[in-house]
Amino acid sequence: MDGPPISARRVRALVKKEFHQIARDPSSILIAVIIPLLLLFIFGYGLSLDSHDLRLGVVLESSDTEARDFGAALTGSDYFVVDTGHDIREFSDRLRDGHLRGIVVIPEDFAVRLTDPGKGPAIQIISDGSEPQLAAFVENYVKGAFRVWLRQRQIESGRVMPPALQIEQRFRYNPSLRSRNFLIPGSIAVIMTVVGALLTALVVAREWERGTMEALLASPVTRAELVIGKFIPYFFLGLGSFTVCLLLAILVFRVPLVGSLPALYAVTCLFLLTALGLGLTISAATKDQFVAAQIALNAAFLPAFILSGFVFEIKSMPMWIQVITFFIPARYFVDSLKTLFLAGDVWSILLPDMLLLSLTTIIFLALTARNMARRLD
């Protein structure tokens, strides 16, 4: 019964109707523009994996030149905001209250210990183990600062020649090592998942709720026309939404875009089709806008957030969870976006991603086509 070919006139009529509705019903614009802006600002400003200005207490038990010199080195670091004292008791309460992230003790015999390792460690680092990640930061940064200071001292005293072979550490693909540079592209992927799935899930459920779907089904419209009539308008709305995110990322968050725009849009188009397909699949399962929104958030937002490699590194997940991530389309989009923003058009990464995205698109389209009832039972 769905045999007759797709009628361009009917599709055009459906698309036109949808655009009228988008223009007049603020909720589509809300989903397509306001939600992305909100999420992008939350992710952009609220979520940062860099640590700056860690509060540190430095206990100078010794007052000789070496100790004061190292204390000054810590104070000068960007990573720390240092309070200096002479007794560890001054700081222990503040560490407990969380005002300090760590305490560094420079012992009385610091100078002696420096020359004679047999006397024990030169410095003691006390950090807040209730926040292991921060504690590790403190430890590593202080250690690093100590090593740098030692080397500097040796060079100055002329005991060691500057090494002939100098190691210069350079990070490629995110030279400034700003976490925002990979978080923003990742969050765009999450946002597009939510926007795409929510848009279509809601608009189809809305047609059921208002009884208009019943009227459409009683007209000669075919299933394919209904699906296409929903895809086209929300595809363009989704692209608009993506463009807003892209402009914000580049102009406001100053994320460098290394790759090319055509490649970026090609991947995005593919992903949008998948996300819209997911939304349509959801809408076929429920005829209630509220339920549709709940499902869309749980089926789209959470996996995209947790399992896409956006924040949490997939390679460090347990094996069985890694297997699950292969079924999360957002994973491929996050991967492509990070590559495009930070590394450029690396086709050896992009092509497999695009292939897999095409596959998920086809799967969701097939599911939609199968589940989108042409009848009511």
Place this chain on the structure above:
Amino acid sequence: MPEKPILEIEGLCKSFPGLDHRALEPVDAEVPPGRIMGLVGPDGAGKTTLLRLAAGLLTPEAGSVRVLGLDPLRDAARARELTGYMPQKFGLYEDLTVMENLDLYADLRGLTGEARDERFETVLHFSELKPFSGRRAGALSGGMKQKLGLACALLSRPKLLLLDEPSVGVDPVSRRELWRMVHELIQEGIGVVWSTAYLDEAELCDQVVLLSGGRMLYNGPPRELAERVRERCFRISGITTGRRRLLTRLLDREEVVDGVIEGANLRIVLREPDERTMLESEAGEKSGTVHPVEPRFEDAFVDLLGGAPPGTSALAEKIEEKRHGEDARVVEARELTKRFGDFTATRAVSFGVRAGEIFGLLGPNGAGKSTTFKMMCGLLKPSSGEALVSGTSLSHAPGEARQKVGYMAQKFSLYGMLNARQNLEFFSGVYGLRGKARRKRVDEMIELFGLADYLGQSSEKLPLGIKQRLALACAVMHTPDILFLDEPTSGVDPVTRREFWSHINGLVRKGVTIMVTTHFMDEAEYCDRIGLMFRGDMIAIDTPHALKESVVSKDLEKPTLEDAFIELIQRWRDRKEVA
């Protein structure tokens, strides 16, 4: 030579998963060209299921549907060309204008070129929507939406027109116009199926299929069904006082099949015509006189269902008599105005309700009934004016004032996921009943309303009638002085509705004050006084009898309440124009 029928239905039935009975038991029916078939029955009777089957939106479980010989599923494309279908809520896009809605459906139905312009001209003229073609469908009144829905369904010149409850909640003027339009249509030879829960509409159809709980109770001309109660229908008029008491007593008698209040009069259906003497002697005690009247479809329907339930309400027997001073105004609205943005839902609505009175707000959807109601209950804050209950405003009165009020909302404010007992327990807790008193009260309600068999069932799965009993039980558990009922019996079958009103009548006799909203004219007849609401205005307040009397003219010697409403709307419009 009999013409080939437009719609043929044979042994058609349908069940849905999760429903323990069939939504539609085998039905046979035919709609010949130029005829209107009424599909009549309460909510859940299977009307919509039948229409959807005919529109090819559902697959039949057994039996067949033919639209001019075509199977609506297998020959979907061609059958759809021939069928115009207007679903409930009219299937309109509210964000689109009248013209855009028409454009959409014309495109979908392949109406192009000159034929399209011509057809638009016809339907716009016919539906009188031309001046509003640029207005958004969402901003149309209920009556205009209904006409637009019809216009959209008519675009492709269907041979079969399926209308699903086209007149529910629509004002009486628009309802009459819609009937006029449909009568014009059948002149062109199309067949119409009109589904409705209003039994008085059955009498306007050429032929009626009466459904109840999925079963077909009757199929034939409405007159013929009414014939079964011929000579058994009477009106008692001239009753001085206590018409409710008399009705209760009569309904308790074996000889009486049905009885309802009609303003100041009673309408009674007897089991046998020769029991009239009994009726006369009963009526005589209240100095009432008995006249035979023409049987109505509804009389016959109740007879078919086995008659109305007894009139004595076990509930009311249990309730203590409430005592009030004479003429105490327990509910009062003073110039209530409510605006939502630039839309005025009610405009300076004023009325007062005396203790022990049934006061009804009657009007179509969107007239402002529910808004007024919510302001009275303190659920909405008026933009201006005051709503007083027992002399205080509920919106800032403490729980004490609310304790005196019971509220039963449209579609019964029950928690669908809770079972019947849990609902009772929840509401008893809400009204501050505790411990032993609470258990006693819950058990009492279970007994009074006969809920024992349904306690474990989740309330959303209960049959409509039981749901209604449960909702009423929840609302009266704390023996309120005032009971607010928001469209309490819309869509329920007439027997259930009578049972409901027998409780209400009983409560009123005990001095409980009732305020009710409705869009059923015959429900309004139960009220002592009614306020007619239309487009946010209170256009008249009086007893049903006086309202009818006020419009008597040479052309209209015995106006119905609907006639009165229509005339009063007209007068209100004239007043507005002058002003």
